[in-house]
Amino acid sequence: MTDLVLPTIDAYAAAVSLPETSTRRALREETERTMEFARMLVGPLEGAFLHLMTRLVQATRVLEIGMFTGYSALCFAEALPDQGxxxxxxxxxxxxxVARRFFAQSPHGRKIEIRMGPALETMAGLTGPFDLIFIDADKLNYVNYYRRALELLSPRGVILIDNVLWDGDVLVEPPPDERTAAIQELNRVVRTDTRVSAVLATIRDGIWIITPVPTA
Ligand SMILES: C[S@@+](CC[C@H](N)C(=O)[O-])C[C@H]1O[C@@H](n2cnc3c(N)ncnc32)[C@H](O)[C@@H]1O
Structure with a gap:
């Protein structure tokens, strides 16, 4: 992944935003040292954004699709109330x-439940409502995750979907590969979905912020 936002600007924005906790910093540094695809982790600025969104929607139930080593899960857990x-x-x-080890070190780790297995199958067995749903797993399933997330979302909830600028490749026509095509398709689906209001925010690699239109 290249940087869509200048690294100096990203670092400045992170430095003036909510700080990264010491547990998250240690987790990020270990992930960067030991895991091949460490850049999958959202990082300090988007992490601060996820933390703030959790507080803004006053979430008590959060669903995350794509945990990796647990950085973003910790962002949510740290922002949740005790019973969240x-x-x-x-x-x-x-x-x-790795995630389990760091969750055990955090006072907020007990709020996190890990479900192993293909996320579409896990989602099929879940009961809503969730206040916040974060989609950040395999891109080919993004439209499927979005459709199921809408069914599981509370009426005033928010869906966040990561990497929806896909390193800028969303601009390339025809799409160079099937993952780019899947993200372009998701972006079309969200843009034309009259049930929701949505903004594609240019944080890091692009993130959809989506909420249902209120029904009368
Ligand atoms: C981009 S990483 C998640 C990063 C994480 N949200 C963070 O910021 O720390 C995507 C994760 O999705 C997982 N994944 C891929 N396909 C999946 C599937 N079908 N079901 C569940 N998880 C999947 C991968 O194993 C990987 O850990």
Whole structure:
């Protein structure tokens, strides 16, 4: 992934935003040292954004699709009240082992429940409503995740979807590969969905912020 936002600007924005906690910093540094695809982790600025969104929607139930080593799950858990819960989904045992170790070190880790297995199957078995749903897993399923997330979302809830600028490749026509095509398709689906209001915010690699239109 290249940087869509100048690294100096990103660093400045992170430095003046909500600070990264010491547990998250240690988790990020270990992930960067030991995991091949460490850049999948949202990082300090988007992490601060996820934390703030959790507080803004006064979430008590959060669903995350794509946990990796647990950085974003911790952003949600740290922002939740004591009785709040995050359900987070992944398929990768090695990443989950790292996440479990860091969740155990955090006073907020007990709010996080890990569900291993393909996220679409996990989502099929869940009961809503969730106040906040964060989609950040395999891109080919993004439209499927979005459709199921809408069914699980509370009427005043928010769906966040990560990497929707896909390193700028969303501009390329025809799409160079199937993952780019899947993200372009998601962006079309969201833009034309009259049930929701949505903004594609240019934070890091692009993030949809989506909420249902109120029904009369
Ligand atoms: C971009 S990373 C998530 C990063 C994480 N949200 C963070 O910021 O720390 C995507 C994760 O989705 C997981 N994943 C891929 N396909 C999946 C599937 N079908 N179901 C559940 N998780 C999946 C991968 O194993 C990977 O850990």
């Amino acid at each position: 819960r995050v359900i987070t989904c992944d398929v990768d045992a090695a990443s989950a082992a």
